[in-house]
Amino acid sequence: MNGDAELLNFIYQNSQMGVETLGQLIPMVKDSPEFEKQLEGQKREYDSIHKEVKLLLENHGKEEKGLGAFEKIRTYLMVNLETLTDRSVSHIAEMLMIGSNMGVIDAIKNLKKYESGVSPEIKSLMERLRKFEENNVERLKKYL
Secondary structure (H helix, E strand, O other), X not given: XXXXXXXXXXXXXXXXXXXXXXXXXXXXXXXXXXXXXXHHHHHHHHHHHHHHHHHHHHHOOOOOOOOOXXXXXXXXXXXXXXXXXXXXXXXXXXXXXXXXXXXXXHHHHHHHHOOOOOOHHHHHHHHHHHHHHHHHHHHHHHHO
C-alpha cells in the first residue's frame, strides 16, 4: 500500500473511532450540558473529517479500510467497562484525553513516515486531524 492510501486509511479509522466512541459517551453526560456540548462539537469535527477522507479515498481510487468488527467490539466493551463504575465528567474527559494523545502520537509518526511522496491534500488533512486531536486535549483539561 502506498503512503497516500496508508495515511487516508489511518485518518479514516481515527475519525471513525472518534465518531463511534463519542456517540457512545455523549448519552452518559446528560447532567453536564457544557461538557455534552463540547463532546458534540468534537463528534461533529470527527464526522466532518470522516466524510472528507471518504471523498479523498474515492477520488484517489482507494478502498477504505474501516475498523474491523473485533476492534469495534473491543472499543465498545472498553468504554462500557471504563464507565461501569465511574461516569463522572472528569473520568470521561480523562479517557478522551488518553485517546486523543494516542491519536496525536500516531499522527506525528505517520507524518514523519511519509514526509515525502504524499499528496499535499492528504498531508493537509492529516495535519488537520493532528491539530484537532491536540486541541481536544487542551479543551478537555478543564473537565478533569
